[in-house]
Amino acid sequence: MIELKNIVKTYDTPNGPVHALKDINLSIKRGEIYGIIGLSGAGKSTLIRCINMLERPSSGEVIVDGKDLTKMSDSELRQARKDIGMIFQHFNLLSTSNVYDNIAFPLKLAGKSKEEIREKVEPLLSLVGLENKAHQYPSQLSGGQKQRVGIARALANDTKILLCDEATSALDPQTTKAILKLIKDINQKLQLTVVVITHEMQVIKELCDKVAVLDRGIIAENGTVLDVFTNPKEKITKEFISVLSSNELPAAYRQGEISKTYIKDATMLLRLTFIGESADNPVIANLARKYPNLDISILFGDLSQIQMVPYGRMIIGLDGDEAGIKEAISTLMAQDLKVEVIGYVQRRSTVTA
């Protein structure tokens, strides 16, 4: 559906060239929700704006539905852009038009009749849950309602692709959830292809099928959200994921020094990740039965879903003799779960005693 081939974008500035994108290659299939995550300045906005040619790449090909947008004339490009809608962080609504007229705007530009416009706008109002707000003005709407208008407007031309440029960054967490759910519902209902740029891993986790991690103009890593979440390879990806779980380690253990070698009376901390069916296995109960001389404590636990697959994380502490702890780790590693050895840590109360 969308193929970006060797995309380079260099801005010429008075201070010299800025290499915003350096040889980007990305393939997005029809109906996919593809997230692009990166720190500020990584090139996310430039990349998403290259997809609808709001930004013309310095070189490379932008192929949408088999056609290279970089080779099109202005009128061909205007036509091709009708298939691509975009929503923005600050909604970009017309403040002097009401909700109905904001949604109707691209249809008016396309020369549609009043009747054709009504036939399009009314179902869109109900699709985004704003049937009762048609005559309100943007200043009378909440942030979430404004973004719903933005979504309806972006879909008005029977759009095939929706580009979301930090679409939830200005919204509170609850409204963000509702907007992400709406985008997901529309993606499924209309087989819409969605490209999302964000600096928040939570958005990627809740919404996307695939993710590319953009770092200083290059794709550091990409793949399914499940793979990238459960097996991140690059440091930057690990940092994005750790933001979601930075408070995992209980306070009592956070300040103690972590040792890879055995310390008497210290607790061995392990991070366990369960994916899919292994999330249902009674791993801890089995471990406790097998090693009755070990004290096993659950210090953190979290079960959620990524792309409908159960995904659990847990930090456990093992207290006991060195041989028993080593054996228990081997037993865990032989099972269908990911085991990360954090190390031996003394609880803070023990350290200060």
Ligand SMILES: Nc1ncnc2c1ncn2[C@@H]1O[C@H](COP(=O)(O)OP(=O)(O)OP(=O)(O)O)[C@@H](O)[C@H]1O
């Ligand atoms: N029109 C422009 N002229 C010159 N440099 C630009 C222009 N637009 C972007 N840049 C530069 O290109 C790089 C990438 O910017 P871009 O806005 O794409 O990053 P981003 O990942 O979207 O950042 P943010 O999350 O802060 O919006 C930055 O160094 C930025 O300063």
